[in-house]
Amino acid sequence: MRKCIYLLVLPVMTFAMAAAGGIRAHAARNITVVIDPGHGGASDEKDETNSGCKYHGLEEKNVNLITARSFYDELSQYGNVTVYMTREDDREVSLSERVEYAESVGADVLISVHYNASADHNFFGSEIFTSAYGECYGTGHALAECIMDEWVSEGNIRKDIKTRIGKKGDYYGLIRNGTTLGLPTIILEHGYLDNDRDYQRIKNETAWKNFGIMDAKGVAKFYGLEKDVIKEDVGPSVEIENPSDPVMPDDTEPTGVRLEVDSYNSNKGNVEFTLYAYDDESKLMYYGFETGDVDKDTVFPELEMWDGKNGKLTGSFHVQPGYEGKLTAKVFNVYQLDSISNTVELVPDEEAEDDEEDNALIVDETESEMAEEDTMFVDEIKEEPDNSWIIGGEIPKVDTTAVANAIDKNTESQVRKSYIGLIIVGLVAAVTIAVAAVIAISSAAEKRRKNKRGRGLFDD
Numbered sequence: 001m002r003k004c005i006y007l008l009v010l011p012v013m014t015f016a017m018a019a020a021g022g023i024r025a026h027a028a029r030n031i032t033v034v035i036d037p038g039h040g041g042a043s044d045e046k047d048e049t050n051s052g053c054k055y056h057g058l059e060e061k062n063v064n065l066i067t068a069r070s071f072y073d074e075l076s077q078y079g080n081v082t083v084y085m086t087r088e089d090d091r092e093v094s095l096s097e098r099v100e101y102a103e104s105v106g107a108d109v110l111i112s113v114h115y116n117a118s119a120d121h122n123f124f125g126s127e128i129f130t131s132a133y134g135e136c137y138g139t140g141h142a143l144a145e146c147i148m149d150e151w152v153s154e155g156n157i158r159k160d161i162k163t164r165i166g167k168k169g170d171y172y173g174l175i176r177n178g179t180t181l182g183l184p185t186i187i188l189e190h191g192y193l194d195n196d197r198d199y200q201r202i203k204n205e206t207a208w209k210n211f212g213i214m215d216a217k218g219v220a221k222f223y224g225l226e227k228d229v230i231k232e233d234v235g236p237s238v239e240i241e242n243p244s245d246p247v248m249p250d251d252t253e254p255t256g257v258r259l260e261v262d263s264y265n266s267n268k269g270n271v272e273f274t275l276y277a278y279d280d281e282s283k284l285m286y287y288g289f290e291t292g293d294v295d296k297d298t299v300f301p302e303l304e305m306w307d308g309k310n311g312k313l314t315g316s317f318h319v320q321p322g323y324e325g326k327l328t329a330k331v332f333n334v335y336q337l338d339s340i341s342n343t344v345e346l347v348p349d350e351e352a353e354d355d356e357e358d359n360a361l362i363v364d365e366t367e368s369e370m371a372e373e374d375t376m377f378v379d380e381i382k383e384e385p386d387n388s389w390i391i392g393g394e395i396p397k398v399d400t401t402a403v404a405n406a407i408d409k410n411t412e413s414q415v416r417k418s419y420i421g422l423i424i425v426g427l428v429a430a431v432t433i434a435v436a437a438v439i440a441i442s443s444a445a446e447k448r449r450k451n452k453r454g455r456g457l458f459d460d
């Protein structure tokens with residue numbers, strides 16, 4: 001478990017502690033912030049780094065610039081701060097040029113603005129990368145927490161604040177170059193443009209500009225800046241811990257991933273499950289299911305959010321109705337390392353299938369239940385975005401209403417069809433019997449009449 005001391009204290013206390021020789025507290029008349037809109041410039045066919053990620057017809061470099069301009073405009077309204085940008089239009093700037101520029105204007109911090117995408121388009125959430133080393137970690141991490149707080153307060157999903165190490169130190173060139181110069185550098189990954197879970201919330205200019213405002217508010221909070229107010233001096237308003245050893249990223253997968261199926265309604269394809277997983281180094285972030293044969297490399301395209309806590313999670317999942325076969329789960333931590341569970345064999349319940357009347361009832365009940373669950377699920381995202389590791393949150397539910405509704409409608413119409421068939425057969429049978437009875441009765445009566453007449457003739 002990584003230690004992270006993060007306490008809100010008065011700036012006065014910060015000075016006192018700094019004087020005692022503990023933490024670094026940068027107090028000055030003015031703070032210099034350099035905003036770096038990630039990527040930029042014409043795209044090379046072979047090297048797409050200039051555009052950044054591309055999705056939904058968007059190029060990340062352009063979205064970054066919109067957020068960065070809004071960030072600049074907002075932060076410039078605060079006192080005791082000077083703001084610069086590494087690029088103000090669509091042009092190529094190398095990573096070392098960005099850092100050199102920041103150094104040349106005396107930056108206290110360099111903040112790079114980005115949006116995310118993943119190879120399998122299944123990840124979502126907002127994350128921030130910081131240096132793993134000393135004061136660059138201390139300042140970077142504390143500043144990142146202030147910005148993350150703003151994001152989460154407006155309904156964004158906290159992935160995490162992370163370090164990433166490569167062969168030469170910090171993995172990202174911008175952070176590595178910043179760290180070399182002792183300049184705290186952070187990379188803001190606001191959200192995933194290629195995953196609907198994020199994209200639906202962050203797909204327009206209003207959202208991109210709003211991120212810039214949130215970023216500025218986070219910086220202002222960190223340095224104790226106030227809008228239109230010039231103070232005697234300003235500095236970090238939160239306690240900073242500068243680690244003596246590098247803060248290493250988690251490099252091990254979650255452990256103890258175990259799947260238990262509590263019930264399986266094969267008509268509905270509804271699986272009630274309990275999933276167990278543990279990770280002592282980082283937060284558990286996603287889980288997903290796959291049917292059929294899977295191995296370590298199988299892509300689980302639809303992921304749901306784990307509640308972040310070690311231990312167990314319960315929920316429901318939908319498979320094809322009547323499905324008979326394997327079901328396996330996968331659990332990811334925030335470092336995108338994953339482990340697959342044991343495989344459970346799903347066996348259809350045949351009794352339930354034969355009982356049409358019962359099934360019809362189940363279909364109706366579940367339909368209304370599912371609709372209600374879906375509404376609750378959407379509200380949870382809006383009102384309780386911080387399904388954070390420590391605080392926890394509601395157990396996420398698998399959002400499969402569309403599939404369930406389609407299945408419901410299908411099953412319902414089949415049940416209806418078979419009812420109508422039965423009724424028609426019944427009616428035909430009843431009419432046939434009735435006609436036969438009438439014929440039989442009338443022919444018997446005719447016979448009797450004939451007999452009577454015959455006898456009468458003889459008798460008379």
Ligand SMILES: [Zn+2]
Pocket residue numbers: 038039052053060114115
């Ligand atoms: Zn980027």
